[in-house]
Amino acid sequence: MEQPKAPPQDAAPRRKNLLLVSFDDAVAPWRYKTAFGTPLRVPNLDKLCTGATAFKATYAQAPICGPSRASAMTTTWPHETGVLDNSLNIFERVGTERFWISRIKAAGYYTSSGGKIHHSPTLARPYHRALYSDARKAFSVDLRLPREIRKGSLSFGGHRDGRATRDGEHEDFYFDRQSADSAIDFLQSYEGEAPFFRELGLFSPHAPHITPARFKEMYDVEAFRRPADWAGYLAETEYIRRHIPENEAFRDEDHWRKSVRNYFSAYSHGDYHLGRVLGALARSAHARNTLILVFADHGFHLGNRNLFRKTTLWEQSLNVPLIIFDPDNPTPREITDPVALISLGPTILDLLGIEMSPEEQALSLRPMLFGARAPERVVPSFYKRSITIRKGRYRIIRYADGSFQLFDVEEDPWQLRDLGAGDAAFGPMRAALEAWAGQNGYTFSEPGSDDGADEPEHG
Template sequence: MSTQKKNVLLVSLDDAVSWRHYRTMFGAELQVPNLDRICAEATVFDAAYCQAPICGPSRASFMSAKAPPQLGIYDNTADVFDVLPATEMWSVRLRDAGYYCSSGGKLHHRYKPLRRRFHKDIYDDNQKRFTDDMHMPPGLEKKKFGGHRGGWGTTDPKDDDTYYDHQVAESAIEFLQTYDGDAPFYREVGFYSPHGPQYTPARFKEMYDVNAFKPPECWKDGFPDEPFIRDRVPPNDRLEAGKLTWWRQSVRNYFSALSHGDHHLGRVWDALMASPHAENTLVVLVADHGFHLGDRNRFSKFTLFEQVAGVPFVIWDPARRQAQTVDDPVSLLDLGPTVLDHVGLDPRDDWVGRSLVPLLDGARDPDRVVPTFSNDGVSIRKGRYRFIRYENGETQLFDVVDDFWQQRDLGPDHPEHGALLKALVESARAHGLDIAA
C-alpha cells in the first residue's frame, strides 16, 4: 500500500455542546474518556462556532464551505442539493485529487444515506443504511429514566447493536481494518449522539447519579426578558415551573448520550490506532451546533446564544501529537479549507472560511469575527463578546468571559456596542447578507 498524502477521518457529533465547558458545570462530572485521550495529543479549538443553530443549515454550510446567506438555507425544510450540485461539496476536491471517498453516517443532513444520484457524485463506495434512534424498535427490554423525551434505556446488552452509533462505528472499524487501496482515503464517521431523544443502553444513564446534578448558582439571578425569541423558541413549561427533578433527569439523559457517543468514538479510535493508517491519518472532529441544557428555561437549539453557537472542533494530526488549546474564535466554515490545506490542496476563491493550519503551528487571531445566522438575525463572537442583532433591529451584548450564560445584557450604552455592531454588519456582508447598521 502506498499513500503519500494523508488520509482524512472526519467525525461528526450531532447536537453536541462544546463539552469541555460543561465538564463539571452541573456538579456531576461529564464522562468522555475517549474524547479526553484524543484531546491529550490534539489541538482543541475552545471557541469554535457553527454558522446556523440547526442541523440542516449548519451541515449544508460546513460541508459546502458556504455560509447560510450564500446558500439561502436557514431551516430544515431546504436541501443543500436543491441549491448546489453535489459536486460543489468541498470533499469532492479530495476525490478529484485521487482520494477514495467513503461515507459512514450523518455528515450531510438526515440519517438516511444521500439519494443515489448525489451519493455517486461524492463517494466511491456504496450507500450505507443504519437504524436511527428516533424510535426504539418494538420488543426491546427497556427502562424509563424520566426527563426530556422520557429517557429510555435498553437493559439487555444484546440490544446494543440496535443503536445508530454502534452500527456507524462497526462500519468505520471494518473500513479501517480492511482498506488497502493505493489511494489515500477520506472516510466520514457521522454519529447520532447526543441528539434527542437520547436513548442509550441503560448502563450509560446509570453512570450518573441523577441527584448529583445541580443548576449553576448564578441561574438564580435570572436571564434577560427576550420577547423576540419567546415565540420562536418557547421556554419549556417544566423548567419555567422550576421542576428540578425533571431538569436533573434531562441533563443526565444528555450526558449519558454524549458518553454513549464517546464510547463508540473510542472503538473507532482504537481501530485506527491498531491499523496501518495510524501514522498517516488526519482526524477532525466537529458537531453541527450546541444545545441549551436548561439555561433560559430551554432544552433546545435554534437560538443565537453561546450555548448553541459553540461547538466542538478538534484536530488530531499525527505530525503534531501534542495537547494544545486555541481560544481564538474559529468557524465551522474553516473545516473544508483546513482539511484541504493539510493535504496540499487550495481552497476556492469564493469560500469565506480559512485554513486553521497556521493556528496549529502557533499563529493567533484573537480579534477574528465569527458569525452565526438564523431566521431571527445574526450573532457574532468577537474577542470576549457575543453580540446579537435580531431581525427587528434589537440588539444584545454580553461579555461571555465573565458572563458565560449571558445573563447581563450590557446594552447600547456600552463603549464596545458601536464597534461590535459595525463588525457584525461587515461580517454579515462578507458572508452574503447585506443588513443595515
C-alpha cells in the same frame, strides 16, 4: 489515544488519510466538566486531546442541523445558499461541485461515507455517487424505540422519558453502533493504493437520548447541581418571549437533573463508539498516516435561561467541539481564539495538500496547529432572519424584528446579563456586524418583521 511510531527515514512520503468524526447536537464539552458538580464523561475525546489541537471557541454558522452542515460542507454562508432552517435541502440549492468532498475525491482520494455527516445520513444516489467512491450505507436512526424493543426497555425519567435498553440487549439497534462497526470494518480491510477519506457520523447526543442502561447508570442523578447564578427564564424582549419560550418543565429540579443525565449519557454513548473506532485505527496499518478531525453541527442548551433546546443564537446553541489530531504533530494545544465551523473544509483541504483559493487559504486553521494565533475576525452565525457575531470577548445579536442583545461571553458565559445599547462595546460591535454584512452581501430584515413558527425539536 495510542501514539503511532515514526516512519522509517527511508520511507517514501505518502499523502495522509483522514478520519472525519461528527457528533450530532453536541455542545463543546469542556465547560461541562465542572458546571454541574458531576463531570460529563467523554474519556476517548479526552484521550484524543492529549495529542491534538482543541479549538475551544468554535462556532457553528447555524444552531440547527440542516443549515449548519450545509454551510460546513460547502464553505458557504447560510445566507448565500438560502438554507436558513431545515425546510430546504442544500443539494437542491447548489451542485455537488460546491462540496469540498468532491475536490478530495478528484484529488485521487478514496472517499468513504459513514453515518450522519450531511443532514441526511443516506444521500440520494446521484449525490452520493458524485461525492463518494463506495456504496451508500443505511443505518437506523434512534428517534424512537420500536414497539418490540420498547416493551423491555427502562425509563429513567426526565426529558422524553429517558428510555434505555437493558445492557446486552439490542445493542445493534443503535445508529452509533452500526456506524462505528462500519468504520471499524473499513479500517481493518482497506488495502487500496489511494489515500482515504473516511467518515464516522454519530447520532449521539441527539434527542431522545436513548442509550443502553449502563450509560445512564454511570451518572448519579442526585449529584447534578445547577450553577448558582442561573436565575430561571429570561425574556428581555417581546421577540425572545414569542420565539424562544421557556421549557416550563425545567423549573422542577428533579426533571432538570434527569434530563441533563440523559443528555450526558447520550454523549458518553457516542464517545464510547468513537473509542472503539480509534482503537481499531490504532491497531491498523493506517495509524501513523491518518489525521483525525472531530466536530459537531451545533450545540444545545442544558438549562441556562431555563431552556433545553437548540435554535438560539446564544453560546450554548453555537459553541461546538473541534479537535484535530495529526500523527506527525502530536502536540496538545488549546485554542481559545474564536473560529468558525465554515473553516472545516479549507482546513481539511490544507491538511491534505489540496490546492485552495486565497479565500480558502485564509480560512484554514492549519497554521494554528503549529502555534499561530487566529487573526481577530468576525465569526457570524444565523437563524432564519436573525444574525449574530462573536468578535473578541463579545457577542452581539440582531433579531429579525430589529432588536439587539450584547453579551460579554468571557465574563458571562451563560448569557444571563444583556449589556444593552448603553454599553461602551455596543457601538463598535454593531459597527462590526454591519461592516461584515456589507462586505458579504447580507441584508438585514426590516424592523418589526417576524420569523414565523419555531423549528421542531427533531431538526
